Amino acid sequence: MSNILKFFVKRVVIFYILLIVVCFLSKYQRIPMVIALTLGVFFSLLRFYLLDFVLRYLGARRNKNLAVIASSMIYVFSLAIIGVTIVLAVRIGIYTFFAALIGSLSIIIIVMINAITEMLGITKNQFGQKVK
Numbered sequence: 052m053s054n055i056l057k058f059f060v061k062r063v064v065i066f067y068i069l070l071i072v073v074c075f076l077s078k079y080q081r082i083p084m085v086i087a088l089t090l091g092v093f094f095s096l097l098r099f100y101l102l103d104f105v106l107r108y109l110g111a112r113r114n115k116n117l118a119v120i121a122s123s124m125i126y127v128f129s130l131a132i133i134g135v136t137i138v139l140a141v142r143i144g145i146y147t148f149f150a151a152l153i154g155s156l157s158i159i160i161i162v163m164i165n166a167i168t169e170m171l172g173i174t175k176n177q178f179g180q181k182v183k
Contacts, residue, residue: 056103058176060096062161067092067154074150080143084150087140091154094136098129099158 067088074084105122109115133155140151153160168174 053103053107056100059099059158059161062165063092063096063157066157066161070150070153077146080146083140083143083147087136087143087147087151088154090136091133091151092157093154094129094133095155095157098126098133101125101129 070088071085074088075081077084102122102125105118105125108118136151137148137155140147165174165176169176
């Protein structure tokens with residue numbers, strides 16, 4: 052597992068635990084919200100892991116055509132799975148929809164939070180910089 056993947060997985064797990072607590076404090080649809088959030092986070096992390104794998108594969112100077120086709124298929128498949136999760140969540144209820152949406156966007160939310168904290172100087176984890 053690459054360092055950037057470990058970096059994001061740690062933060063997404065913390066974010067996930069925080070959101071699980073918020074789901075259990077909610078009055079409405081607790082169990083469907085937790086299930087939708089879990090599925091959204093799982094598929095978001097899976098998509099990020101597969102993207103990392105494909106980029107490492109492309110960097111190794113192997114068969115680029117195969118990597119591009121596999122990457123496209125993985126991307127379409129993951130979008131279809133996330134789409135089905137979102138549609139099912141909408142049918143269950145609006146709170147479940149928001150939980151699935153936040154779970155699906157968890158990597159993007161973590162990237163935004165990290166960028167803001169780096170910009171404001173709150174954290175110094177040198178994300179995106181080459182460290183010697």
